[in-house]
Amino acid sequence: MGDVHISAIAGGVGGARFLRGLLAHLAASPDPARRSARVTAVVNTGDDTTMHGLRITPDLDTVMYTLGGAVHEEQGWGRRDESRVVSSELAAYGTGPDWFTLGDRDLGTHVFRTQLLREGLPLSGVVERLCERWLPGGHPAVAPDGPTVRLLPMSDDDVETHVHLADGRTVHFQEWWVRLRASVPATGFTQVGVDGAKPAPGVLDALREADAVLLPPSNPVVSIGTVLGVPGVREALRDGGAPVVGVSPVLGGRVVRGMADACLSAIGVETSALGVAGLYADLLDTWLVDDDADGALHGSTVPGAAPGRGRVLARPLLMSSPQAAADLAGAALDAALATGRRPS
Numbered sequence: 001m002g003d004v005h006i007s008a009i010a011g012g013v014g015g016a017r018f019l020r021g022l023l024a025h026l027a028a029s030p031d032p033a034r035r036s037a038r039v040t041a042v043v044n045t046g047d048d049t050t051m052h053g054l055r056i057t058p059d060l061d062t063v064m065y066t067l068g069g070a071v072h073e074e075q076g077w078g079r080r081d082e083s084r085v086v087s088s089e090l091a092a093y094g095t096g097p098d099w100f101t102l103g104d105r106d107l108g109t110h111v112f113r114t115q116l117l118r119e120g121l122p123l124s125g126v127v128e129r130l131c132e133r134w135l136p137g138g139h140p141a142v143a144p145d146g147p148t149v150r151l152l153p154m155s156d157d158d159v160e161t162h163v164h165l166a167d168g169r170t171v172h173f174q175e176w177w178v179r180l181r182a183s184v185p186a187t188g189f190t191q192v193g194v195d196g197a198k199p200a201p202g203v204l205d206a207l208r209e210a211d212a213v214l215l216p217p218s219n220p221v222v223s224i225g226t227v228l229g230v231p232g233v234r235e236a237l238r239d240g241g242a243p244v245v246g247v248s249p250v251l252g253g254r255v256v257r258g259m260a261d262a263c264l265s266a267i268g269v270e271t272s273a274l275g276v277a278g279l280y281a282d283l284l285d286t287w288l289v290d291d292d293a294d295g296a297l298h299g300s301t302v303p304g305a306a307p308g309r310g311r312v313l314a315r316p317l318l319m320s321s322p323q324a325a326a327d328l329a330g331a332a333l334d335a336a337l338a339t340g341r342r343p344s
């Protein structure tokens with residue numbers, strides 16, 4: 001097999017750490033086809049927002065900074081070695097939300113992105129330009145003949161996730177997520193603009209033609225769900241022939257990070273590995289569940305899966321170290337390549 005083509009649909013922190021693990025797995029592989037693999041990450045933009053006149057794209061930045069080695073590791077977003085002089089100046093003017101902090105280094109990215117957008121560059125062109133710095137030549141910090149990665153926004157059109165709250169209000173996702181910490185129950189989500197959004201250039205081909213499509217343990221509702229909601233994306237996976245392997249973000253009824261459980265209950269889905277699998281049942285060839293927490297599911301089939309597809313495999317899902325993330329990503333890739341492409 002020539003260079004392996006891998007596509008992944010990613011959200012924020014979980015997706016970024018999984019992708020970092022995947023690239024580490026590929027770079028260390030004894031298989032030259034994996035070592036020179038090409039990875040395309042199709043990233044959620046529903047979390048995007050405009051603040052202080054600047055366009056902020058949290059999930060794209062989390063993936064870019066994580067793969068580029070600059071992310072604030074504990075936070076999972078923003079830059080390490082960050083300072084907050086500008087945001088404190090803005091607060092002194094009493095302007096802009098005090099609950100959303102834009103670090104000084106991070107602001108450099110938002111200023112440059114907004115300048116490029118104003119000059120007419122589409123978001124996908126902006127991402128490509130920013131990645132020239134963080135992922136030169138698509139190479140994460142590995143040997144020059146190592147795996148390459150490119151980031152694609154799910155769409156160049158603005159899509160924003162708005163959250164309907166139990167108290168009747170509707171707020172932008174960031175306000176629910178950051179200011180309210182999801183403390184007010186959500187009754188649903190609307191991805192404003194998604195129906196008119198077109199997949200960004202390259203997205204459908206990357207999903208149709210891949211040797212493997214991976215769904216990392218990102219938020220299944222507001223991250224992966226939002227990307228799957230862009231017209232054409234789900235069909236590209238369903239009809240394209242690429243094997244699809246997903247990784248459960250829920251281990252034994254608990255989410256590892258973030259507040260996916262608050263999102264799942266908002267749409268009436270059980271916070272369980274099989275509950276989440278049900279959101280992708282029509283797409284999955286294999287669903288990875290945690291061998292410790294959900295080992296009993298090993299060898300079963302995802303309810304609602306297509307005939308002969310949707311098998312459940314138990315693997316260690318906790319990405320508790322870079323090596324654990326690499327092993328998990330390797331297990332997902334192994335499962336996809338073992339399935340192989342379907343005749344499309």
Ligand code: FO1
Pocket residue numbers: 011012013047056057058059061062077078099100101102106174177178
């Ligand atoms: N998350 C927070 O909890 N508090 C913040 O002040 C905050 C600021 C922020 C700035 C830029 C950025 O790209 C992300 C930021 N995030 C912050 C994280 C963000 O809310 C999440 O990364 C995603 O939207 C959820 O995946």
